[in-house]
Amino acid sequence: MDFLNAFVALANFVIVPALAYGSQLALGALGVTLIYAILRFSNFAHGDTMAWGTMCAVLATWGLQAAGVSLGPLPTALLAIPVGIAGAAVLVLATDRVVYRFYRAQKAKPVILVIVSMGIMFVYNGLTRFIIGPDDQNFADGERFLISARDFKVMTGLDEGLAIKTTQALTMVVALITVALLFWFLNRTRTGKSMRAYSDNEDLALLSGINPERVVTVTWLIVAALATIAGVLYGLDKSFKPFTYFQLLLPIFAAAIVGGIGNPLGAIAGGFVIAFSEVGITYAWKKVLGYMMPESLEPDGLVQLLSTDYKFAVSFVILVIVLLFRPTGLFKGQTI
Amino acid sequence: MTRTIGLFALVAALILGTGFLQSWNSALIILNMGLVSAIMALGVNLQWGLAGLFNVGVMGFVAVGGLAVVLVSMAPVPEAFAAGGPRVIGALAFGVAVVVAAVLAWKKLGKGLRGWAVAAITVAGFFAYRALLDPAVDAIEAVNPAATGYLGGLGLPVLLAWPIGGVMAAGVAWAIGKTALGLRSDYLAIATLGIAEIIIAVLKNEDWLARGVKNVIGLPRPVPYEIDLQADPGFAETASSLGLDATTASTLAVKLGYSLLFTAVLVVLLVLAQLALKSPWGRMMRAIRDNETAAEAMGKDVTRRHLQIFVLGCALCGMAGAMMTTLDGQLTPGTYQPLRYTFLIWVMVIVGGSGNNLGAVLGGFLIWFLWVQVEPMGQFVMNLITSGMAEGSAIKAHLQDSVQHMRLLTMGVILLLVLRFAPRGLLPEK
Numbered sequence: 131m132d133f134l135n136a137f138v139a140l141a142n143f144v145i146v147p148a149l150a151y152g153s154q155l156a157l158g159a160l161g162v163t164l165i166y167a168i169l170r171f172s173n174f175a176h177g178d179t180m181a182w183g184t185m186c187a188v189l190a191t192w193g194l195q196a197a198g199v200s201l202g203p204l205p206t207a208l209l210a211i212p213v214g215i216a217g218a219a220v221l222v223l224a225t226d227r228v229v230y231r232f233y234r235a236q237k238a239k240p241v242i243l244v245i246v247s248m249g250i251m252f253v254y255n256g257l258t259r260f261i262i263g264p265d266d267q268n269f270a271d272g273e274r275f276l277i278s279a280r281d282f283k284v285m286t287g288l289d290e291g292l293a294i295k296t297t298q299a300l301t302m303v304v305a306l307i308t309v310a311l312l313f314w315f316l317n318r319t320r321t322g323k324s325m326r327a328y329s330d331n332e333d334l335a336l337l338s339g340i341n342p343e344r345v346v347t348v349t350w351l352i353v354a355a356l357a358t359i360a361g362v363l364y365g366l367d368k369s370f371k372p373f374t375y376f377q378l379l380l381p382i383f384a385a386a387i388v389g390g391i392g393n394p395l396g397a398i399a400g401g402f403v404i405a406f407s408e409v410g411i412t413y414a415w416k417k418v419l420g421y422m423m424p425e426s427l428e429p430d431g432l433v434q435l436l437s438t439d440y441k442f443a444v445s446f447v448i449l450v451i452v453l454l455f456r457p458t459g460l461f462k463g464q465t466i
Numbered sequence: 467m468t469r470t471i472g473l474f475a476l477v478a479a480l481i482l483g484t485g486f487l488q489s490w491n492s493a494l495i496i497l498n499m500g501l502v503s504a505i506m507a508l509g510v511n512l513q514w515g516l517a518g519l520f521n522v523g524v525m526g527f528v529a530v531g532g533l534a535v536v537l538v539s540m541a542p543v544p545e546a547f548a549a550g551g552p553r554v555i556g557a558l559a560f561g562v563a564v565v566v567a568a569v570l571a572w573k574k575l576g577k578g579l580r581g582w583a584v585a586a587i588t589v590a591g592f593f594a595y596r597a598l599l600d601p602a603v604d605a606i607e608a609v610n611p612a613a614t615g616y617l618g619g620l621g622l623p624v625l626l627a628w629p630i631g632g633v634m635a636a637g638v639a640w641a642i643g644k645t646a647l648g649l650r651s652d653y654l655a656i657a658t659l660g661i662a663e664i665i666i667a668v669l670k671n672e673d674w675l676a677r678g679v680k681n682v683i684g685l686p687r688p689v690p691y692e693i694d695l696q697a698d699p700g701f702a703e704t705a706s707s708l709g710l711d712a713t714t715a716s717t718l719a720v721k722l723g724y725s726l727l728f729t730a731v732l733v734v735l736l737v738l739a740q741l742a743l744k745s746p747w748g749r750m751m752r753a754i755r756d757n758e759t760a761a762e763a764m765g766k767d768v769t770r771r772h773l774q775i776f777v778l779g780c781a782l783c784g785m786a787g788a789m790m791t792t793l794d795g796q797l798t799p800g801t802y803q804p805l806r807y808t809f810l811i812w813v814m815v816i817v818g819g820s821g822n823n824l825g826a827v828l829g830g831f832l833i834w835f836l837w838v839q840v841e842p843m844g845q846f847v848m849n850l851i852t853s854g855m856a857e858g859s860a861i862k863a864h865l866q867d868s869v870q871h872m873r874l875l876t877m878g879v880i881l882l883l884v885l886r887f888a889p890r891g892l893l894p895e896k
Contacts, residue, residue, distance in 0.1 A: 171652070172652040172655070229882060240651075240652065241518075241520060241651045242885070242889075244520070244651075244652055244655065245816060245881075245885065246885055248881065249813075249879075249881035249882040250878065251878070252805070252809065252813075252874050252875070252877045252878025252881065253875055253878030253879060254878075255805065255874045256872065256878060259868070259871035260868045260872070261868075263867075263868070373803075376805075377663075379659070380656070380659060380660050383656045383659075387653065387656065435592075435596075439667050440664070440667050440671070442660060442664055442667055443660075443664045443667060445660065446657070446664060449656065449657065450646065450657060453646075453649055453653055453657070457649075
């Protein structure tokens with residue numbers, strides 16, 4: 131019984147939140163990795179692209195809510211995701227047309243593109259705050275819990291409850307569908323294959339008659355979709371605040387690099403590595419250990435390795451360790 | 467040369483214009499932070515312009531400089547030190563020893579064993595370190611938490627904190643550079659971005675060090691207080707002979723005092739930076755930047771030189787950070803934001819002209835001026851746009867409230883325009 135209780139406590143406080151957070155990071159890291167594979171630079175504006183797409187979705191959600199549309203137990207925001215994706219797509223395609231295309235034609239060095247993306251980051255940041263303001267916005271509705279802690283206790287008769295929020299379950303389902311679609315697209319469709327060819331060898335792809343501008347456009351569209359979905363899921367799970375999205379840049383990049391930047395499978399693995407380490411290291415283990423150990427050995431402190439505010443330190447330390455000992459990331463090869 | 471003089475004259479005119487049109491107090495506030503920004507830009511320019519190192523952790527080093535001001539100039543808190551000072555210092559020393567032991571184990575042991583040895587040392591070391599540190603920290607933070615709750619500083623003159631801030635930032639930079647400098651440019655960028663966040667997290671959470679988010683206020687000043695000046699009959703007399711009332715005159719005098727101190731520091735640093743740029747060392751740096759492989763083939767130790775200039779550039783940022791905290795008179799870890807303290811400095815360097823020290827200084831002043839003045843300008847534009855709208859309409863209110871976010875947008879647009887149409891900046895490198 132104690133073992134079961136310990137496991138439920140662990141699932142409740144570590145496994146479920148980390149799975150949800152990991153899915154969100156993985157979707158974000160997939161966007162970063164795709165841009166790196168096709169456009170060959172680290173996009174510093176990715177966090178703000180997420181914020182922008184989410185903002186469009188939030189505004190659409192409010193519109194739907196005002197019109198009385200609802201999905202019952204599911205959050206209305208699900209219906210608004212396409213609007214968010216469209217908004218993000220318009221923004222990134224316009225940015226590509228006005229800004230990035232010029233540097234592509236010049237064959238500018240990647241580091242110049244990184245600095246350009248810093249400028250874009252400022253602009254997106256300003257735009258998002260201009261429209262929705264810098265404050266926290268709540269747009270989640272519907273059922274709050276799939277299983278609440280009390281129901282679970284009554285159901286199983288255990289001392290510990292396992293609460294699964296609707297948004298957490300939803301995050302995992304949506305992320306799974308998105309990733310499956312993405313892999314199907316990259317591996318099975320003509321456009322997806324041309325993207326992979328372009329990423330592998332640009333010149334050879336051009337010789338085989340692949341239209342580079344089309345590849346780039348499709349890439350931005352996918353990135354807009356991934357960023358928006360990741361952003362909306364994160365916003366539903368926690369809350370939407372432009373600055374938090376900007377700060378997500380660090381764990382997202384860490385996830386992409388840890389997995390091997392340019393590699394989609396790596397991005398997903400990296401997302402979960404980062405999420406589990408962050409949640410595991412900042413979680414107070416007292417409860418779990420209390421169940422697992424004999425009473426005499428029960429810890430008297432919280433057994434929290436680091437305070438929650440140091441979660442950045444966790445992604446960073448993992449990042450540095452991977453970069454020092456396995457610079458190519460967990461999954462070798464820069465290919466999508 | 468004429469271009470340089472012309473652009474600096476423009477900046478001077480902008481600041482003087484602020485003085486004539488708005489107030490001399492605003493003009494001096496812009497000038498003082500402009501001077502500090504110029505030093506930060508000089509530091510980033512050393513790293514990026516001279517050596518091509520992509521450091522986006524400026525905020526962290528600026529904050530370390532700010533911490534130095536607290537540690538150097540605040541009065542010590544003897545009760546707190548008695549409660550846990552030696553224990554905290556011991557714990558920190560132990561932490562350093564663990565890291566050193568892990569590094570040594572990695573270097574000395576054979577291939578099969580070293581991974582496990584390092585893991586064992588770090589894990590055991592971490593728990594021992596926490597066991598040593600936590601009770602000491604609790605003891606210190608329990609001492610009068612509302613007013614102190616930290617160790618305090620050394621009670622030395624605050625001006626000493628500026629060079630010490632530089633040295634502390636240099637120390638942090640050395641440790642970081644040792645691990646991260648071998649990385650590719652965009653990986654280094656991500657790594658430094660992370661380090662800056664960690665430094666801020668430490669400042670926010672380690673209350674025993676500098677009170678965390680409770681802030682340290684009332685830092686000693688290198689210039690007299692306004693109240694004392696106003697009470698001084700000689701000062702009041704001079705003020706009235708200049709046609710000013712004593713209150714305004716005292717605020718101006720204090721700000722002018724800072725301006726003079728900052729200008730002196732900037733001039734010294736600028737001269738040094740110019741000498742470095744023109745020296746054989748500077749030429750070597752640029753050679754490394756332009757072609758690392760060739761420089762390495764010529765026998766230059768690229769990694770060492772990179773570490774050297776990384777440390778130097780961060781030291782400048784730290785010094786500027788110490789000066790800024792002195793100017794503010796308080797250390798508020800909650801206010802450090804990467805857009806303001808890292809990316810804005812980058813805009814300064816790129817707009818001014820990377821690789822050119824005068825360009826970086828110019829960028830520092832110009833961008834800081836715009837950062838401050840975009841808001842009133844935006845207000846004006848917004849009033850113009852909304853003048854036709856109905857009074858009390860929601861859109862009008864929203865637009866007017868959003869003016870403050872114009873500055874981020876403007877900075878982004880300026881950066882993009884400069885990168886597109888003058889990629890080498892306003893004052894290009896020769």
